[in-house]
Structures are given as C-alpha cells and as structure tokens.
Amino acid sequence: MSVRVLVGMSVTDVDRRQDLHAWAGELGASLAFLQMGGPSLSAELTRLADSGAETITLAGVSLGPLAPGHSWLRRIAAHWWRERSGKRPEIQVATGLATTRAELPDAFAETRPITGTEPGLTTPAWERVPGHVRQVLICRGPRCTAKGSEETARAVILGAMEAGLGDDDLLITHTGCLFPCNQAPVLSVQPDDVWYGNVEAAAARVIVRDHLADGRPVEAYRLPR
Structure with missing residues (x-):
C-alpha cells in the first residue's frame, strides 16, 4: 500500500x-x-x-x-x-x-x-541558547490568529530586516496563548518585560522601529501590568 x-x-x-x-x-x-x-x-x-x-x-x-x-x-x-x-x-x-x-x-x-544516513536532530551548533539582546514573543493562539497575528509576525520580521537587526539583536519566537486575549494580537518583548496589545501590522512596524531598534517602548500599544 x-x-x-x-x-x-x-x-x-x-x-x-x-x-x-x-x-x-x-x-x-x-x-x-x-x-x-x-x-x-x-x-x-x-x-x-x-x-x-x-x-x-x-x-x-x-x-x-x-x-x-x-x-x-x-x-x-x-x-x-x-x-x-x-x-x-x-x-x-x-x-x-x-x-x-x-x-x-x-x-x-x-x-x-530516506536512507537512514541523514543528519540527526542534534548538532553542536544547537547546544546553547543563541545570543540575542531581546526576544520577541508573538502570540499565535486562536484569538490572535483570528485577529491577524500572521501579518503581525510578518511585519516584525520584515521590519527587523529593514532596521538592520540581526540574529545577535533579536530572537523572534512564535508562541501559543500569551494572554490577555481581549487585546489580540499580543506580543511581548523580553527581558524588557513589556507587553503590547492590538498589534496589527502597522503597529508592529512602529514597535520594531522605536522599541526594538532604539530601545524606546511604545506607550500607545503597551499593556498595563
């Protein structure tokens, strides 16, 4: 069969x-x-x-x-x-x-x-946490996905490239639910402990430009803790 x-x-x-x-x-x-x-x-x-x-x-x-x-x-x-x-x-x-x-x-x-001689799941290059200044967590849970987090992720990636931010600057990570779901799409920036809500593509580009590139959190989209 x-x-x-x-x-x-x-x-x-x-x-x-x-x-x-x-x-x-x-x-x-x-x-x-x-x-x-x-x-x-x-x-x-x-x-x-x-x-x-x-x-x-x-x-x-x-x-x-x-x-x-x-x-x-x-x-x-x-x-x-x-x-x-x-x-x-x-x-x-x-x-x-x-x-x-x-x-x-x-x-x-x-x-x-498949022959069985293909590389395995581990290599020395993946032994350690990659160096980065900030990690961007982009929620891809059900509500955020329904409200456009795919475009949010795309805007973060393209914006980071346009700003000249590389792997040593950012670790961009898709996640499951980040909460608070009512503010979807949600993303957070660590270790800054800053959370953003209602991050559509245009907002994501502002966050990349001002926060990720220049270190200035964007209050217009920042969520209270």
Whole structure:
C-alpha cells in the first residue's frame, strides 16, 4: 500500500489547516504538521505504518514566514525511521517545498528516499541558547490568529530586516496563548518585560522601529501590568 502525506512546515500552515485539508483531500493524501499542530509528522507516520503502509511519500508545504528549511522534513522523517521498531515502510521525500497548491503535484512526483544516513536532530551548533539582546514573543493562539497575528509576525520580521537587526539583536519566537486575549494580537518583548496589545501590522512596524531598534517602548500599544 502506497500513501501520501502533505506536511505543513510553518506556523502559518497550522493557521491554514482548512485549506491544507482540502488540498490533501484533492491529492488523496493525509495531513500532518512539523510544528505546533496535530497530528505531528511522527504520529502520522506511526499511524500509517501500523495500518500497513509499505511506501509513504511526503511533500512539505510552506505558506508563511519563519518556516524551517526543507532539510528538516528529511531530518524528522529519518529520525522516525531510525527509531521505528518493527516493520519500517519505505519513505520518499519531495526534493523541495511547495509554496502554492499548484506546485504540490510536482512536489509529490519528484522525491528521494530516506536512507537512514541523514543528519540527526542534534548538532553542536544547537547546544546553547543563541545570543540575542531581546526576544520577541508573538502570540499565535486562536484569538490572535483570528485577529491577524500572521501579518503581525510578518511585519516584525520584515521590519527587523529593514532596521538592520540581526540574529545577535533579536530572537523572534512564535508562541501559543500569551494572554490577555481581549487585546489580540499580543506580543511581548523580553527581558524588557513589556507587553503590547492590538498589534496589527502597522503597529508592529512602529514597535520594531522605536522599541526594538532604539530601545524606546511604545506607550500607545503597551499593556498595563
């Protein structure tokens, strides 16, 4: 039995679950996620293997910012394959990520097998907390997502790039619910202990320009503690 799995790579793909479910159905595939959504890729591989799948073909889709690179799809699949006890199916992985529905048929058609020799989940470069001056936590919980936190995240990322802020300056992180939900979209800046609410894209750019680049909290969007 041969089966297909469409894998959402980014947090945005979790937000667009309904679209991906529809795309997967059109392609005769199931759906899994690499991060912050269920079923996880590992859980879906286990389910399919336990149901008798002999060949599993994976194609990743990336619709949003801060998605991990294509190599992570192979890493996670290979880790599952090495750890799998009992019969292991053949796993084929698309050679590139799709960014639109139209690209998915080609993605499923152009694949390479997992061999078990792929890099593992750990490397020396990921041993320590990365250096940064501030960490920006962007809520991607249900209310914030419904009120546009995807565009908030995009504005923070692009604004930081335009301001010349690099990895040594900022660690930008998607999170689950940050509270207070009535003020969605919410983000916080640490270690400054500053929380912002109603942060739409335009507000996010102001926060990047004034607070993250110049160290001046923006009172117009700051939430009381």
